[in-house]
Amino acid sequence: MSDTASSPSATVSGPPRTLRFPGFIDERPLGGFQLRTTLLCGLVMLLDGFDTQAINYMAPAITRDWGVSKGTMATVFSAALVGLMLGYLLLAPLADRLGHKRLVMAGVALFSLSTLASVWVQSPDQLIIMRFITGMGLGAATPSTIALTAEYSPKRLRASLVLAIYCGFSLGFVAANYTAGWLIPAYGWRSVFIAGAVLPLALLPILAWRLPESISYLLHRGDHTKAYSLTRSIDRTLPETGQAQLEAESAEPGKRVKVTELLSGRQLLGTVLLWGVFAINLAMFYGLQSWMPTILSERGYSAGTLATAASMTTIGGIVIAFVVGPAMDRLGAYSSLSALYFVGCGFLILMSLVLGSPVWMVLAAIFLIGCTVSGGQKSVIALAAAFYPEEVRATGLGWALGIGRVGGILGPVIVGGLLAGGIGHERLFMILVIPTALCGLIVLYLGRRAKQQLKVV
Structure with missing residues (x-):
């Protein structure tokens, strides 16, 4: 067999091979x-x-x-x-x-x-x-x-x-x-x-x-040559341009995405509910990050404990990502994230029970809360990346993150208002179980809704 015949870039007879994106x-x-x-x-x-x-x-x-x-x-x-x-x-x-x-x-x-x-x-x-x-x-x-x-x-x-x-x-x-x-x-x-x-x-x-x-x-812009060149960077065995072509599986070439598309048709309810999860999760994250040092200080814990507690929330979010990410990929994004929120309700109850206990118990509870709140914040972004198709993904993510920031701004105000109103520390964590469970229910509903839409299609 000649070198030309064995080369993946050799000229082949018949119509060009068509690859579909993102299935490719x-x-x-x-x-x-x-x-x-x-x-x-x-x-x-x-x-x-x-x-x-x-x-x-x-x-x-x-x-x-x-x-x-x-x-x-x-x-x-x-x-x-x-x-x-x-x-x-x-x-x-x-x-x-x-x-x-x-x-x-x-x-x-x-x-x-x-x-x-x-x-x-x-x-x-x-x-x-x-x-x-x-x-x-x-x-x-x-x-x-x-x-x-x-x-x-x-x-x-x-x-x-x-x-x-x-x-x-x-x-x-x-x-x-x-x-x-x-x-x-x-x-x-x-x-x-x-x-x-x-x-x-x-x-x-x-x-x-x-x-x-x-x-x-590139595909929606009509630049198929550059798009196909990138696919060859992913798979070097593909033939050169002219022997294969790449086409998008959805959306028309040159179509520009408008924000209103996120709020129309079947996207409307899903987008609004997803925004709600973003806002609630960020409200809890910034509310706890802002007031946790004050709560621990009022319970008599040292300044060193306060500094460690702040890092435990972040560490918890990072550690759980290595668990939730693979679970979302293998077991389902919606079911895995909803499970994280429901388990997080138990972590918040645990925090209400261990306040005033030895430092290691409090830090362990804060780490677990970080798994839910900080880990949930990361996970809902991954969920949004799966929820929106390629042509609206950046716009969908941008608006979800932007609307979520409203929750981030209001969270410290709401938690501060509860504390100023005389809500005890233990009771505060019990109250936070409600929005956490609500996030779990919303994500669970979005998952069922997504399955129903797939059956219709």
Whole structure:
């Protein structure tokens, strides 16, 4: 047999072979190209988490340096959250026009440059503006980062890989803690901004070189040649362009996704309920993160215990991701996440029972709550990545994250109001069982609804 006849790129007779997307990815094993894409997306999420959390560790030094009030610093914190929400709602949908890769790079460039500019701010007002712009950049990059990871992941591994990159966000929190603890005493709080800017700026050329564009975006744009070239990066045995072609399994070429499509037809109820889970979960996450130190302090626990408790929530969310992700892929996304929420009800009851007990028991309960609240936050993002098809995924994720931020803003207010109203600590955790169970019921209903729709199709 000749070399020409044995070559996968040799000319073959008959019509070109047609490949279907995304089925093409689902039918093949996970390869190095996809793992590299996942790693790059995970690095973006890590830097996102670093920049989001670093300002919290800088706050005491900024307060001492400028002599500003806690209310002013609260406005600084809120500026980034408002910018983040607007980035999710307004910038993330631009992925339909610009492509996921461009939006990730634009978002990284925006939040890194605004962070670098924060080094030279001279007043709280200037810092508030820079934090708002930083939040916009973070909000632009995150949904497309998740969408790219989901798109290049085989369906059987999608939840695991999305959860893996979102663990990068949590690791960014940890990195911010250690970096700030090292830099601020030696070089001042502005040095943390330098670290938060230089790292993503260094990542930008690597993203330009190695981060692939969305195949779905290219197909809907009509650029089949570039889309097929990316499939050959996944499977080197495929023939060259001209001997095969790639087609999308859904949506018309050139179709632009509108936000209204998330709220029309069969998507309406599912989208609204999914938004509810996002908002409730984030309300609980930020409510507990904000008030847990106060609760533990009032129960007589030491400052060291308070610091450890804060990290236990994050660690719990990371550890459970390695359990829930594979479970969502193998046993079903909806059933696995609903089970996590229902089990989490028991963890909250446990916390109400062990308050006042030895430190190790309280920390263990907080770790378990972190599995539910922090782990649930990551898992519902993986669920949304599976819930929305490729052509609306970035827009759907962006709006779910944006609406969820409303819950994140209200959570500390609601928990604070309950505590101010005289609700005891034990009773507070019992009350939080209700929204946790509600999340479980909603996800369970969405799963049954999804099965019914598949039967109709």
